[in-house]
Every structure is written in structure tokens, then in C-alpha cells.
Amino acid sequence: MVNNESGVNLAILGATGNVGRKFLEVLEEKNFPIKNLKLLASKKSAGTKVKFKEKEYTVELATKDSFNGIDLVLASAGGTISKELVPHAVKSGAVVVDNSSAYRMDPDVPLVVAGVNNHDLKKHKGIIANPNCTTAQLMPPLKVLQDLAGLKRVIVSTYQSVSGAGKAAMDELTEQSKNILQGKDVACNVSTNRKFAFNVIPHIDVFSDDGYTKEEIKVINESRKILGLPNLKITCTAVRVPVYIGHSESVNVEFEKQISRDDIVRALRAMPLIEIIDDPSSEKYPMAIDIAGTDPVYVGRIREDKSNPNTFNLWIVADNLRIGAALNAVRIAEVLLKESLLLSKKN
Numbered sequence: 001m002v003n004n005e006s007g008v009n010l011a012i013l014g015a016t017g018n019v020g021r022k023f024l025e026v027l028e029e030k031n032f033p034i035k036n037l038k039l040l041a042s043k044k045s046a047g048t049k050v051k052f053k054e055k056e057y058t059v060e061l062a063t064k065d066s067f068n069g070i071d072l073v074l075a076s077a078g079g080t081i082s083k084e085l086v087p088h089a090v091k092s093g094a095v096v097v098d099n100s101s102a103y104r105m106d107p108d109v110p111l112v113v114a115g116v117n118n119h120d121l122k123k124h125k126g127i128i129a130n131p132n133c134t135t136a137q138l139m140p141p142l143k144v145l146q147d148l149a150g151l152k153r154v155i156v157s158t159y160q161s162v163s164g165a166g167k168a169a170m171d172e173l174t175e176q177s178k179n180i181l182q183g184k185d186v187a188c189n190v191s192t193n194r195k196f197a198f199n200v201i202p203h204i205d206v207f208s209d210d211g212y213t214k215e216e217i218k219v220i221n222e223s224r225k226i227l228g229l230p231n232l233k234i235t236c237t238a239v240r241v242p243v244y245i246g247h248s249e250s251v252n253v254e255f256e257k258q259i260s261r262d263d264i265v266r267a268l269r270a271m272p273l274i275e276i277i278d279d280p281s282s283e284k285y286p287m288a289i290d291i292a293g294t295d296p297v298y299v300g301r302i303r304e305d306k307s308n309p310n311t312f313n314l315w316i317v318a319d320n321l322r323i324g325a326a327l328n329a330v331r332i333a334e335v336l337l338k339e340s341l342l343l344s345k346k347n
Contacts, residue, residue: 007035014077015039022326064088090126104129113139114331133324135222140273150256153233159248201240246288247320254311286317
């Protein structure tokens with residue numbers, strides 16, 4: 001059993017990516033107890049030097065034998081790599097918090113937003129799934145509202161930053177913006193034939209036969225699983241916008257019970273993960289450009305939907321690289337450590 005005194009033998013899978021580097025940033029901020037640290041990545045990134053707590057580490061090639069002696073793995077290397085390597089990590093005795101979509105809907109794998117459904121962590125069999133970034137920031141407010149008055153129907157429209165598509169997408173937004181402003185030709189590599197710059201793209205991930213994208217389906221299915229509401233009426237339209245960091249969501253919630261705006265504000269304020277910025281008279285509301293690099297899920301524009309009884313609109317904004325990925329994974333790791341849920345199968 002691993003405890004705070006001895007520290008954790010920790011591996012980061014996908015250490016050189018956007019989320020992998022954010023893992024390191026959050027681990028250092030929180031002074032997470034690490035005994036030994038191993039950084040793992042693809043052949044392309046192996047050999048890269050990365051600094052953590054004033055010490056330089058060399059990134060190693062991730063293989064099935066990389067996890068001997070490891071207690072905990074924070075993984076963000078994509079679904080294909082997770083499917084290939086995570087079982088080997090678990091077999092070696094590690095607990096894996098996986099940021100990919102590989103295990104999210106597996107009925108034997110808990111899908112967790114720390115502070116929302118921590119109780120599900122006790123059910124883990126070596127793998128814990130971190131939800132899609134869009135789902136992760138949606139869950140704290142919806143959990144509060146479900147407990148307050150019951151969710152009857154939820155309509156989500158997202159405004160997602162390009163960081164959700166990786167560092168290459170962020171770089172492409174920069175280059176496209178420069179070239180458009182200078183009247184030059186614009187290359188679309190990450191976004192294929194669609195420009196990120198000065199554009200709004202109602203298409204994230206691939207389309208399914210029913211016209212929904214995989215991103216939209218993730219929000220629907222993951223929300224139901226995390227909230228324990230398999231029959232929740234929820235729909236989503238996911239949109240990419242030319243913002244570097246920070247996802248925004250327009251959310252329309254119909255309740256089972258009658259409540260007031262004051263009831264909603266009071267309940268949301270009581271949730272530690274949430275910060276309310278909602279003062280129309282002073283034109284104060286959450287914006288992605290203001291919240292990048294911060295931890296809370298911000299909620300504003302809370303108002304009654306005049307078109308339907310017991311229905312309210314909310315505007316939800318968060319740093320998708322933190323609450324939607326690295327921060328949530330590290331928070332999960334903290335709970336695992338505190339609750340003695342990191343159990344070595346090697347003993």
C-alpha cells in the first residue's frame with residue numbers, strides 16, 4: 001500500500017504533449033508526494049529533456065515493460081496507445097488514471113470527476129477514466145443542480161478552444177491568423193480544409209451516422225455515466241472557436257422541481273469547485289481569456305428561460321487543460337492516495 005510518507009512511484013505516459021506537460025505543472029503546484037518519477041512518450045519524443053522541480057528528466061520510450069515498480073500512471077497519450085499499454089501497467093501493479101477515450105464507457109472502469117463522484121473510485125480494478133474535457137467542466141454544476149431539483153432535460157452548446165485539439169492546433173491558429181492578416185495563403189493541416197483562425201467550426205471529431213459528432217456523443221454518454229442517470233435527456237452541439245485555452249458552454253437545464261434563480265446561485269456557491277461571476281449590471285461574466293491557468297469551473301449568465309417552465313440558462317467556462325484533463329487527473333490521484341486506493345499488486 002502506498003502512503004503519503006513514502007511517496008508515489010509515478011509515471012506519466014504522454015509526458016511531452018499539452019496535457020502531459022500540464023500534469024507536471026499541476027503536480028508541482030500541489031506538491032504531490034512523488035518518490036520516483038518516470039516520463040514516457042513515443043519514439044519521436046524519447047530523449048527529450050524535461051525539467052520538474054529543478055531536476056532534469058530524460059523522457060523514455062513507452063513500452064509494455066516501462067511500468068515495473070510504478071504505483072500510479074497518469075496517461076494522456078491517445079486511445080490507441082492506452083489500449084496497448086495500460087493493461088501492461090495494471091498487470092505490473094500500477095493504478096492508471098487515463099485521459100483518453102479508450103476506457104470511459106467501459107462498464108468496469110469508473111469515469112470520475114473529482115469532487116463529483118469520488119465514491120466510484122472505490123470500484124476501480126486498476127483503471128480510472130478521466131472524462132472528455134467538455135464533460136468534466138459541465139459535471140460540477142450539473143451535479144449540484146441534479147441534487148437541488150432533479151434534471152429533466154439538458155441542452156449543451158459548446159464553444160471549444162483549439163488547445164483541445166493539441167499543441168499543433170494552437171500553433172496552426174497562430175500561423176493562420178498571421179497569414180490572414182498579412183493577406184497570405186493559409187495552410188490547413190490539423191484542421192484539414194477548415195481554418196481555425198477567424199472561424200467557428202460546428203464539427204469536432206468524426207461524424208456518426210445519426211449526424212452527431214463523436215465529441216457530442218461523448219458529452220451525452222459520459223454525463224449520464226458520471227451522474228448515474230442513464231436515461232437523462234441530454235443533447236449537445238460541439239463547436240470549435242478561435243480561442244487558445246478555455247472551453248465555454250451554453251447550458252439550458254429543465255428541472256423536475258420548481259426552483260428560483262436564488263436557489264440555483266446559493267447551491268452553486270456552496271460547491272467548492274465552482275466560482276460564480278454573474279453581475280449583468282457591471283457586465284461581469286466568465287470569459288475564456290480571463291480564466292486560462294485557473295482551477296475553478298466558472299458559472300455566469302444564470303437566468304430563467306422564459307420559454308419553458310422550471311428551466312434556466314447558464315454559461316459555464318473553464319480551462320480545459322486543467323479541470324478537463326491534468327487538474328482532474330491529479331485530483332483523482334490525491335483521492336486515491338488519501339483513501340488508500342493505490343494498492344500494489346506486486347506485494
